[in-house]
Amino acid sequence: MTPRTALTIAGSDSGGGAGIQADLRTFFAHGVHGLVALTAVTVQNSLGVQGFTELPPDVVTAQIKAVASDMGVNAAKTGMLASAEIIRAVAKTLDELGSAFPLVVDPVAASMTGHALLREDALEAIRTELFPRATLITPNLDEVRLLTGISVVDTASQRAAAEALLAFGSRWVLVKGGHMTGTPECVDLLSDGREFISLTGPRYETQNTHGGGDTLASAITASLAKGASVPDAVAAGKKFIERCVAEAYPLGAGVGPVSPFWVLPQSS
Numbered sequence: 001m002t003p004r005t006a007l008t009i010a011g012s013d014s015g016g017g018a019g020i021q022a023d024l025r026t027f028f029a030h031g032v033h034g035l036v037a038l039t040a041v042t043v044q045n046s047l048g049v050q051g052f053t054e055l056p057p058d059v060v061t062a063q064i065k066a067v068a069s070d071m072g073v074n075a076a077k078t079g080m081l082a083s084a085e086i087i088r089a090v091a092k093t094l095d096e097l098g099s100a101f102p103l104v105v106d107p108v109a110a111s112m113t114g115h116a117l118l119r120e121d122a123l124e125a126i127r128t129e130l131f132p133r134a135t136l137i138t139p140n141l142d143e144v145r146l147l148t149g150i151s152v153v154d155t156a157s158q159r160a161a162a163e164a165l166l167a168f169g170s171r172w173v174l175v176k177g178g179h180m181t182g183t184p185e186c187v188d189l190l191s192d193g194r195e196f197i198s199l200t201g202p203r204y205e206t207q208n209t210h211g212g213g214d215t216l217a218s219a220i221t222a223s224l225a226k227g228a229s230v231p232d233a234v235a236a237g238k239k240f241i242e243r244c245v246a247e248a249y250p251l252g253a254g255v256g257p258v259s260p261f262w263v264l265p266q267s268s
């Protein structure tokens with residue numbers, strides 16, 4: 001049987017733990033066929049990002065149109081978009097496709113090692129061009145601060161951040177709490193402005209969380225591609241990423257990747 005399809009519009013991670021590599025292995029783990037529109041090639045390993053080169057915006061557009069016109073897209077996600085020009089090209093292309101599928105926007109601004117993955121002028125383009133077209137946006141706490149100026153330190157400021165982010169026009173927001181300090185649990189807050197749903201899970205003691213945000217967003221995208229509602233897709237994504245963090249492995253001298261290998265019948 002032909003599986004459902006999910007499109008990732010994102011950058012390549014040479015270390016294989018984040019970016020399109022994380023998205024494709026997560027789609028695979030969900031039995032969803034992954035389609036790719038590559039935006040940039042990063043040079044990175046477990047110690048950080050050494051640099052990146054963007055693709056021309058018209059090449060990004062051409063990739064999206066090629067797969068959408070021939071294979072069909074059941075859901076899409078954006079990750080590293082690198083520049084305002086690429087963001088504008090992606091927004092225009094999605095409009096031309098008629099917004100027929102759910103769109104998850106992970107507003108990737110920097111790697112966890114603090115290296116920029118987005119040109120300085122591009123944050124405003126994400127806010128104005130992509131958020132109003134998004135079914136769901138999934139910022140981490142650093143991205144929340146960059147986008148709204150709000151520092152999330154507790155559940156009250158997490159809720160205030162969700163409300164401020166929804167004002168940019170997405171239908172849903174998931175404020176991820178992985179970087180919240182002083183909490184024994186990991187609490188992500190999902191909201192559409194009416195419902196506020198706290199997703200609480202264990203906080204695992206590990207330094208190996210590379211690719212966590214990409215893996216969560218692509219797990220949610222895969223469930224949306226299979227027809228789940230946003231709350232159900234996010235709840236399933238949270239369960240999926242928890243297990244991936246629990247099974248994360250060391251690789252290289254720095255931060256190792258989260259692992260979806262636990263879905264395989266024999267993962268050792």
Ligand SMILES: Nc1ncnc2c1ncn2[C@@H]1O[C@H](COP(=O)(O)OP(=O)(O)O)[C@@H](O)[C@H]1O
Nearest residue numbers: 140176177178179186202203204212213216245
């Ligand atoms: N140590 C951890 N244990 C369990 N879950 C975690 C841990 N760190 C992050 N998560 C979860 O992984 C997902 C990604 O979160 P976060 O780290 O905030 O985003 P990002 O990877 O984009 O910086 C969230 O669902 C978060 O709750």
Ligand SMILES: Cc1ncc(COP(=O)(O)OP(=O)(O)O)c(N)n1
Nearest residue numbers: 011018019111112210211212213214
């Ligand atoms: C090419 C590429 N895209 C995205 C990221 C950031 O991924 P994320 O899941 O947020 O993981 P960490 O950077 O937190 O490890 C990336 N590093 N590279």
